[in-house]
Amino acid sequence: MTGATSGANETINALDVGTSKVVALISQVDERGQLKVIGAGRSVSQGLRKGTVINTTDATAAIAKAIEEAERTAGVTMESAYVSISGAHISAIGSKGVVDLGKNGRRVTAEDCQKALDQAGGIALPHNREMINVVARQYKLDDKEGIDNPVGSMGYRLEVEATVVTGASSNIQNLTNCILDNGVRISDLVLEPLASAEAVLSREELSAGVVLVDIGAGTAGVAIYIDKAPWQTHCLEVGGQYLVHDVSSVLRMSQESAEALIRQFGHALPERVPVDAEVRAGAFGQEGQQVVRRRVLAEIINARAEELADLILSEVKRSGYDGLTPAGVVLTGGVAQLPGLSDLSATRMRWPVRIGQPNGAVASTFDLNSPEYAAAVGLLLWGLHRGAKPRNLEPVRPGPGKRILDYFKSLLPISS
């Protein structure tokens, strides 16, 4: 790893701003260089559609709630955070950067690597697009290719091949404003599947080549890893909300009832559900209740789950890297909790598939061992391994003080 690493007692925080939930984590680096989560908050997301902020006022308020809870449980304020970003406006391209190490050559430093990456990221972009992340695929030192970490090696010319992730400036700005309006500085923005990969992929999978898919409520973020680095990323505008929508319209119930039903009784493979199993569920209309056959529920879910697996498969094929990922697919994000999804996907894609959840690299007394928390935990690890790349933006309002004031104001009776 060539990025900056973090020192003991340093605080590393995460804000995973999703379509359905916002997660705020406050962590500290211990003397062994390991992360311990000391505060966690979760709120129902608002103002986002398919991973993108569409109402900054609502999104800012939802983010504030998660931050407040994390601060309350940690007993410290969140001054800065690594923030997840997703949405169909995001794309990735390959780029190169070169650093001349002088006529006599010298040993490569971490600064040289950063300079090469900065050059790779400095590509000309249309005025309405911005760079989000630049991640090294491989370094080349003189004529030696495929180097993971050239720091300390002797050479004359350092070259990096990198993946550059870019997004629409307006979408990036809307998200960053929601964070800054909460008085929190942005340590770095991180593409959601790249964050999740930090938390769930094993060393073996990364070395072999693997596809990570974070399936949330509004997006399915795909990142294709070859030789330990992300070579391609893509954000599909599909997720759990499609399942919820289908179940609610076919079974004629509210979206809330449909989501609760899917979470509790959903299955991706109808043949695994007993033919006569029934459950009581909500319904529109006079009765307000209905009896649902679990197999019928699974049939509705199955159609969408197959479509999702096919979309992921065609995305990986389109990238042209499908022959380079023998470790198959790791599914994470909330939808990965759907029973039967990994088997269904393995059958459809004919690849090995497993469900990934945070792999225990971060200590926590909060229960974060669920695919839903892959991105939030991954943001902390991204910060630990790669260090901050602040976006030179200062919070526009005094942060914690204002949040606390807002909280007390919210307790006062509303005056007309």
Ligand SMILES: Nc1ncnc2c1ncn2[C@@H]1O[C@H](COP(=O)(O)OP(=O)(O)OP(=O)(O)O)[C@@H](O)[C@H]1O
């Ligand atoms: N057991 C389950 N079976 C099927 N779907 C589930 C299950 N549990 C949660 N989900 C779905 O997962 C989704 C939430 O996932 P997650 O928390 O990863 O989304 P998010 O991060 O808020 O959204 P996004 O990343 O798309 O912006 C919801 O649509 C929810 O219905």
Ligand SMILES: [Mg+2]
């Ligand atoms: Mg998410």
